[in-house]
Amino acid sequence: MSGLAMFGGPRAVPAELASEEHVGWPVVTDAERAAVVDVLDSGRFTSNQQAGEVQALEREWAEYVGAPHCAAVVNGTAAIELALAAAGIEAGAEVLMPALSFIAGAVAAVHRLAVPVFVDVDPVTFTMDPEATRAAVTPRTQAILAVHLHGLPCEMDALRALAAERGLVLIEDAAQAHGATYRGRRTGALGDVATFSLNVVKNLPTCGEGGLVTTGDADLHRRLLRYRQFGEDLQGRRRRDYLSHVLAGNAKISAVQAAFTRCQLARLEEYRRARERNVESLLGRLRELPGFVPPSCPPDRTHAWHIIRFRLDPAALDHPDLAPGALRAVAERALRAEGVPVMRYQTLPLPEQPAFRSRDGFAGGYPWRLPGACSAPYRPEDYPRTLAVIEDSLTLQRWHLNPAAGSVLRRCADAFEKVWEHRDELAAAARAMDDRQAIS
Known part of the structure; x- marks a missing residue:
């Protein structure tokens, strides 16, 4: 397998493949x-x-x-x-x-x-x-x-x-x-x-x-x-x-x-069915990559797949000592270099948003100043599972909405597999990032 694009190798998803025809949204006819x-x-x-x-x-x-x-x-x-x-x-x-x-x-x-x-x-x-x-x-x-x-x-x-x-x-x-x-x-x-x-x-x-x-x-x-x-x-x-x-x-x-x-x-139904096929094909390949944890759907419901969020598990990647956030940051850089536009979605839990920490901007602190209303401060640490998800996950957005995105998503799966094959290099980069942050 070729080297990672972020280290000079070829991209897994050619830029010309990600055309408006394949990944543009909405589809206007x-x-x-x-x-x-x-x-x-x-x-x-x-x-x-x-x-x-x-x-x-x-x-x-x-x-x-x-x-x-x-x-x-x-x-x-x-x-x-x-x-x-x-x-x-x-x-x-x-x-x-x-x-x-x-x-x-x-x-x-x-x-x-x-x-x-x-x-x-x-x-x-x-x-x-x-x-x-x-x-x-x-x-x-x-x-x-x-x-x-x-x-x-x-x-x-x-x-x-x-x-x-x-x-x-x-x-x-x-x-x-x-x-x-x-x-x-x-x-x-x-x-x-x-x-x-x-x-x-x-x-x-x-x-x-x-x-x-x-x-x-x-x-x-x-x-x-x-x-x-x-x-x-x-x-x-x-x-x-x-x-x-x-x-x-x-x-x-x-x-x-x-x-x-x-x-x-x-x-809507035509596009939903095509999206379900395309996304399931992508997720099926991700399930074969220990450490890349794709989203799942319980059998009693169906998923609209507006956003695809996957988590990174350092232990399953054979690097249990890695900080999840450092691994996620390096994986994001690697996948984006390969042409997959992954990103974080919501970098803070809602109770940590500056607007809710300061309670500024709406009539001087209302509704919390109303008589009898709960005025206790929000504490992000009270939501450990939310914090963990934000720290170790990335999302794919919009590209998969287009019903013609199947060929592009197959290349995205190639990119995930390529990055997974080079997971030891990712781990080394994540450790270096951790070391730099510790020094600073």
Whole structure:
């Protein structure tokens, strides 16, 4: 086998192979172009029109996930915030969520003056651990925000039982899990209310930003629609009356975005099946490389494979003395040199984010300053499994979303095998890195 590219050898993944045709995302076709032009020609641009693209997207997405109701909104973060509002989460209440996640869910809670309470994750699924969630419940807890991280559904039966036992609202954050299933049911129909992102990098994208909220509760859906547009009630009305029934802002999605997403939705299952084949082929080869620990999917659910996270195990690489972080850093450098765009995803647990350590930037320290609200500082060390996952893992993002990515992923597998064959060189580089850090 040739030498590592970072030491002068040839790349395993030629740059010209990683073309827009093979790894570009989203895949934009003539269908999207025609749909957008049709909206421009129609003059029906917003969700105010009662029979437009927005309403069609809502109907189609509700039918796809198996939920009675859907509301399309401006982005995934707004979807979570509106779900919290429509569910009646009170100021100063606590919302449980995983310590390993994107910050959007925590920010949405803060914007509703709710206190984010973080829980540790399962080290294999990377989703919130039900037992850690149970241990975090207090008399002030009102909701669980179950994040289907990377596209794998949480252990929803256990979370559902806990929510029912303690009278909590169960909210799915399915921003990365379009089309994934848990015990035969799709994400979006597993909790009291569910939120999705339509950001351009998501498995179901729009041409920019967008979000969807699904629920089986008709009253909650009605409240969502009010919170989407200044507290107004537009259902069944031919014209606006400009009466605001609740204090709310503007979170509407445009008809252009909805039309684009409807085209993507028509191909979602086709792309999902192709992605599953391509990713499984890659992971099958990684499973043959001790020390490179690929993600897995429990047999009772399916994975949307929005992000592929793998961990590095120094002991399984026959170098148990190596610091996991040093090994991960050197492996990242080696794989990127081979042409595989691996990277870290979330370099800090949420409770260690500067915004949550300082509690700056939202009305001078609220919601933590509210009477009776939990004001204890967040301690990253309380989430050891999250810290370990962040320290020793890398992710592959976006390249595998394109259904034509199979040939590129085969070259990526070649790169992993090449790096694995040179693991002793990686170990030496990792030790040198450790030594330099110790001296400094």
